[in-house]
Amino acid sequence: MTDTTNGTPLLRTPSLAPVGPRVLLESEPDAVHTNAVRAAWERYGFQVETASTYAAAPAQPPDVYCVVSIGNETFGAGRRAPLRRGPVARVLAAMSRRGRGRAVLVTDGGPHVHGDAGPEGAADRAADHAWWQHLAKRCTARGVPANTVRVGYAPFLGHRLSPGAEEEVLRHLVTRRPTEPGELAAALRLLASQGLGNVAGETLPLDGGLDAAVVPMPSARAARTEPAAGALGGPDPFRLDGDVVLVTGASGGIGASVARECAARGAGVVLVARRRPELEKLAAELRERGGRCWVLPADLADPARAADLVGEAWERTGGIDALAYAAGAVTFDGSGDHARNRERLLALNTLSYASLCDALLTRWTVTGRKGSVAVVSSLAAVSAPVANLASYGVSKAATALFTHHFATSAARYGIRANSVLPGFVRTPMTDVTNPVFLDATNRLVPTGRMSEPDEVAALLCYLISPAASGLTGAALRVDGGGHCLAGLPPLSPRPRHGSTV
Structure with a gap:
């Protein structure tokens, strides 16, 4: 892995040490969001391999498995490709057998009930995340903590809205601006770091505070599209130099x-x-x-x-x-x-x-x-x-x-x-x-x-x-997934029928 990002020294602390350099990317081939997520990993020097290449010649399981599911029509995303549950489960099972690594789901779906979202698509996204969480509980118990990054409106991931619709979306966010590439890159680096070893089943809401349910009054400040200070370019944003x-x-x-x-x-x-x-x-x-x-x-x-x-x-x-x-x-x-x-x-x-x-x-x-x-x-x-x-x-x-x-x-x-x-x-x-x-x-x-x-x-x-x-x-x-993956512990030493992880 490189020692610089954007030409500046990369912060090296024990907590930020990566679990390993190899990332396997499971995402729709050649899609805008696929290329954007690849660039986010490469920003911090990770070596990215695509799922199709891995399937053609399976090697050792990756250090980090990144699954991308983008397709929320509320944000103007294109049609979402179905999550390939079989291949995903097989990779997670291989990582679990090895007993180490990280898994990250990047999604634009969430618990919110948006007026422009179709119920069938929303149900599919919710079902995929519930499926991911159940696998997360199993692979976390075998040394592979799994988490989710939930992005909000992010044009760099292929979200496209009319100017009027974009303005309305941003007025509902605390930050009043879209999610940016540097923020996704930082979140992925965090979840692949040694210091986050006891975070499991968590969802990082990289959506500008959508959960606050801000009331967009006419007097509210206007939306912003300029990059946030420190989020793009410049020094490693994990640094606190001078603060x-x-x-x-x-x-x-x-x-x-x-x-x-x-x-x-x-x-x-x-x-x-x-x-x-x-x-x-x-x-x-x-x-x-x-x-x-x-x-x-x-x-x-x-x-x-x-x-x-x-x-x-x-x-x-x-x-x-x-x-x-x-x-x-x-x-x-x-x-x-x-x-x-x-x-x-x-x-x-x-x-x-x-x-x-x-x-x-x-x-x-x-x-x-x-x-x-x-x-x-x-x-x-x-x-x-x-x-x-x-x-x-x-x-x-x-x-x-x-x-x-x-x-x-x-x-x-x-x-x-x-x-x-x-x-x-x-x-x-x-x-x-x-x-x-x-x-x-x-x-x-x-x-x-x-x-x-x-x-x-x-x-x-x-x-x-x-x-x-x-x-x-x-x-x-x-909390080691104790709340995010809450439920009864295994009640039988035998694996359930159809268990893949």
């Missing part, structure tokens, strides 16, 4: 991993947490590696302290470019009145985060900075895996929903916001958790393990980087 990132919860766990990953990508980091000794130790480590960092002890259980924190950090650094909010606590509801526990968790997990976002938005709008926000929510925001976790779950659900709304409100200023929802992550807290409980939990996870803090950090750093310029208002899970 300053405010990292909360940096004294350990996910927060400390985020700080290390930001520094590895060239950012200066403001380290925030209650425990000064741990912050100073991390700061010394980062400075020894040539990093820039500032220590700001603060107890974010007090939302008023959070509001003041932005001013202090701004004054010391000269400006903040991104917020990575990893501060938080999890405590169970006991018997009786849960009010105090609920208030504490809401203050730390939600209200202080919202205060930081409000204060940063004010600074960003005044200075014209295009800031970005990524927050650690939790799988408990969208599920109830254990009893007595209601107060925690409510606080994390509020965090994710606030981010969704903040993304829509701040988009007019070029500011993005996204959430990461981890399942169980290996931290000091899990080290003292009942092993029987952890074993039962991991049996429900297709990858069979907890996530590592570095894996959560890799996704957070992607979300605050220019590489994710087409993502805002998204909530992405890092």
